[in-house]
């Protein structure tokens with residue numbers, strides 16, 4: 001149990017975010033929850049009562065994102081675990097993509113991580129402890145057609161996580177990356193509507209023959225926040241029913 005520890009969770013109103021918040025609350029954490037979806041975030045806060053404080057914020061807005069981290073530390077105290085779940089992608093062919101689309105995906109999936117990870121890291125360095133878990137994607141390890149820039153950003157998140165892990169092990173800060181496979185959340189549902197055949201084909205090649213569920217990810221995230229993973233850092237863990245074995 002993590003009685004009283006504080007976890008800062010971004011993308012907290014999303015499919016995996018809600019499952020991660022629920023699991024961490026069950027494990028005894030208090031939560032600072034960030035998302036741009038104000039309504040969804042209010043639902044999460046209502047569901048968990050005093051355990052969750054909501055910080056509605058567009059994470060691509062540097063000033064707002066840094067201010068939200070500062071406010072969380074001032075209100076709730078030092079952050080013990082940071083879980084970044086914010087992410088977005090469409091499904092397009094590379095030859096159709098525009099630079100605006102590229103900048104949008106890079107802004108949400110990669111650049112916004114900088115705005116939140118940096119102030120949290122500085123706070124953790126002061127206290128010489130902390131756990132960081134970045135949610136990337138198997139697209140960043142093996143590529144996915146229709147998701148070139150998404151895969152590029154997720155590969156970036158993996159490399160970023162490893163670099164932070166190397167740089168900050170001396171401060172007793174652990175940084176690991178979770179790579180979900182296709183998981184039934186609003187993000188995937190949007191893709192399913194666009195391309196139902198792709199999802200059916202994908203399910204057939206998953207060794208466990210089913211899509212991931214948000215709780216499949218939440219358990220691994222909770223493990224990487226817990227003392228059970230104290231001898232792990234810089235690792236990339238695929239949680240994909242065996243779809244990727246790298």
Ligand SMILES: NC(=O)c1ccc[n+]([C@@H]2O[C@H](COP(=O)([O-])OP(=O)(O)OC[C@H]3O[C@@H](n4cnc5c(N)ncnc54)[C@H](O)[C@@H]3O)[C@@H](O)[C@H]2O)c1
Pocket residue numbers: 010011012013014015016017034035036037040057058059060084085086087088108112135136137138179180181182183184185186187188
């Ligand atoms: N669902 C999948 O199949 C799958 C597979 C691999 C990786 N992932 C990754 O897992 C993470 C969680 O995804 P999910 O499936 O729960 O998606 P989701 O769409 O349900 O949740 C993502 C959350 O991020 C929030 N968000 C997006 N842009 C934001 C911004 N600029 N500022 C603040 N909040 C923002 C959204 O409001 C949403 O609540 C993402 O990083 C995603 O890329 C998902």
